[in-house]
Amino acid sequence: xxxxxxxxxxxxxxxxxxxxxxxxxxxxxxxxxxxxxxxxxxxxxxxxxxxxxxxxxxxxxxxxxxxxxxxxxxxxxxxxxxxxxxxxxxxxxxxxxxxxxxxxxxxxxxxxxxxxxxxxxxxxxxxxxxxxxxxxxxxxxxxxxxxxxxxxxxxxxxxxxxxxxxxxxxxxxxxxxxxxxxxxxxxxxxxxxxxxxxxxxxxxxxxxxxxxxxxxxxxxxxxxxxxx
Amino acid sequence: xxxxxxxxxxxxxxxxxxxxxxxxxxxxxxxxxxxxxxxxxxxxxxxxxxxxxxxxxxxxxxxxxxxxxxxxxxxxxxxxxxxxxxxxxxxxxxxxxxxxxxxxxxxxxxxxxxxxxxxxxxxxxxxxxxxxxxxxxxxxxxxxxxxxxxxxxxxxxxxxxxxxxxxxxxxxxxxxxxxxxxxxxxxxxxxxxxxxxxxxxxxxxxxxxxxxxxxxxxxxxxxxxxxxxxxxxxxxxxxxxxxxxxxxxxxxxxxxxxxxxxxxxxxxxxxxxxxxxxxxxxxx
Numbered sequence: 001x002x003x004x005x006x007x008x009x010x011x012x013x014x015x016x017x018x019x020x021x022x023x024x025x026x027x028x029x030x031x032x033x034x035x036x037x038x039x040x041x042x043x044x045x046x047x048x049x050x051x052x053x054x055x056x057x058x059x060x061x062x063x064x065x066x067x068x069x070x071x072x073x074x075x076x077x078x079x080x081x082x083x084x085x086x087x088x089x090x091x092x093x094x095x096x097x098x099x100x101x102x103x104x105x106x107x108x109x110x111x112x113x114x115x116x117x118x119x120x121x122x123x124x125x126x127x128x129x130x131x132x133x134x135x136x137x138x139x140x141x142x143x144x145x146x147x148x149x150x151x152x153x154x155x156x157x158x159x160x161x162x163x164x165x166x167x168x169x170x171x172x173x174x175x176x177x178x179x180x181x182x183x184x185x186x187x188x189x190x191x192x193x194x195x196x197x198x199x200x201x202x203x204x205x206x207x208x209x210x211x212x213x214x215x216x217x218x219x220x221x222x223x224x225x226x227x228x
Numbered sequence: 229x230x231x232x233x234x235x236x237x238x239x240x241x242x243x244x245x246x247x248x249x250x251x252x253x254x255x256x257x258x259x260x261x262x263x264x265x266x267x268x269x270x271x272x273x274x275x276x277x278x279x280x281x282x283x284x285x286x287x288x289x290x291x292x293x294x295x296x297x298x299x300x301x302x303x304x305x306x307x308x309x310x311x312x313x314x315x316x317x318x319x320x321x322x323x324x325x326x327x328x329x330x331x332x333x334x335x336x337x338x339x340x341x342x343x344x345x346x347x348x349x350x351x352x353x354x355x356x357x358x359x360x361x362x363x364x365x366x367x368x369x370x371x372x373x374x375x376x377x378x379x380x381x382x383x384x385x386x387x388x389x390x391x392x393x394x395x396x397x398x399x400x401x402x403x404x405x406x407x408x409x410x411x412x413x414x415x416x417x418x419x420x421x422x423x424x425x426x427x428x429x430x431x432x433x434x435x436x437x438x439x440x441x442x443x444x445x446x447x448x449x450x451x452x453x454x455x456x457x458x459x460x461x462x463x464x465x466x467x468x469x470x471x472x473x474x475x476x477x478x479x480x481x482x483x484x485x486x487x488x489x490x491x492x493x494x495x496x497x498x499x500x501x502x503x504x505x506x507x508x509x510x511x512x
Contacts, residue, residue: 019298053349060466125230131510204303209302
């Protein structure tokens with residue numbers, strides 16, 4: 001079988017729903033593969049580190065499989081990279097799911113669990129499950145993607161969330177959108193050089209979410225045009 | 229913002245979508261993915277696929293249904309019915325499910341909840357509780373579509389599963405299911421008040437008022453609906469081949485194109501408009 005190079009490597013760390021990420025790629029005519037093969041990933045034009053699963057289990061697997069170096073190398077190459085949900089959280093320095101765990105430490109910051117109560121002492125239901133609005137943060141306009149990830153998406157649009165933890169990047173300049181859940185404002189997406197990462201699931205957020213995958217696809221296609 | 233969800237629940241038997249009363253007496257209604265696609269277009273916030281005979285028969289159809297749906301429907305899918313092992317869970321997640329719901333296996337072995345939530349993350353594990361009110365007013369959990377008594381009291385069990393790492397609870401009133409007489413608000417509220425994880429109310433909705441009740445008086449985070457929206461689908465899609473005849477179930481109902489006499493004709497959209505007009509945040 002021909003093994004041509006991938007548009008997108010969907011990085012496989014065993015236990016999560018990668019199928020829907022791949023479906024969203026297919027929907028945007030991206031040739032993708034769910035893989036943990038080092039060379040396959042590094043040769044791809046872009047990569048996605050997907051969501052769902054536990055922080056500690058994921059780091060343990062990334063560590064033992066040697067994927068940490070691969071992800072670092074891929075991101076250094078400057079090619080478009082997307083982290084989704086847990087895949088966003090893993091990019092930070094450390095997380096606190098089932099004890100403190102070291103993350104990939106690509107984006108300085110940490111991952112925190114939602115508090116049990118908000119500032120008005122109201123009990124917060126955790127996980128945060130469901131659709132919520134993304135508000136585009138002020139000041140963040142530059143990015144490394146040819147087509148910005150949120151191109152043609154309005155502030156206030158609904159995206160689908162499924163998480164108990166959220167990322168707190170040290171540098172607030174990287175924050176692209178914030179979301180408010182029970183009076184807790186958190187960073188729902190960020191852009192760090194060639195890395196776009198979101199807490200919500202664009203692949204599960206209907207038409208609006210698919211626009212993000214399309215912007216990713218258009219950026220990949222543009223980059224390809226530059227090379228050829 | 230805390231947005232409430234309306235979830236279309238699709239009960240699956242073999243290749244078909246079915247609906248029963250009190251989780252029994254199943255009628256065949258059509259092909260699951262036709263319904264899934266329609267509800268996606270109509271604004272459902274999630275889909276739940278429940279394999280209602282999984283504990284009794286083989287289950288090859290289910291994974292195919294999930295994959296086929298996940299390829300074209302870009303909203304979260306929860307899959308339940310007959311999931312017994314970590315490998316079972318892994319398989320449905322790999323087929324395109326985002327969350328799994330567990331009942332029998334969780335009640336039989338509490339450690340299973342802990343293990344599953346550690347591996348897949350708390351937010352992936354939904355515990356389904358099938359509740360039946362006893363003559364003394366207490367609610368007890370059942371398995372196998374309300375057939376098997378477990379001796380486990382509902383609210384205590386709900387608190388326990390939260391402690392063990394479940395991310396969400398779907399509470400079904402077996403007494404109300406398929407009857408159209410409204411949710412069991414007392415049951416829903418008693419669970420919602422005692423846990424700090426989201427609760428999905430299921431069983432009994434036949435009007436938008438019932439749905440509003442579950443949010444306003446039951447404090448539910450989400451509502452799962454079936455019969456109330458299925459008839460609207462059948463009416464809108466008259467003439468298409470709804471079902472595969474391959475074995476399975478009672479299709480007399482469908483052949484006669486009878487309506488659910490107890491139910492109004494509603495859509496996800498019309499329910500959402502109704503509740504939003506009455507102060508409930510939801511995605512429209």
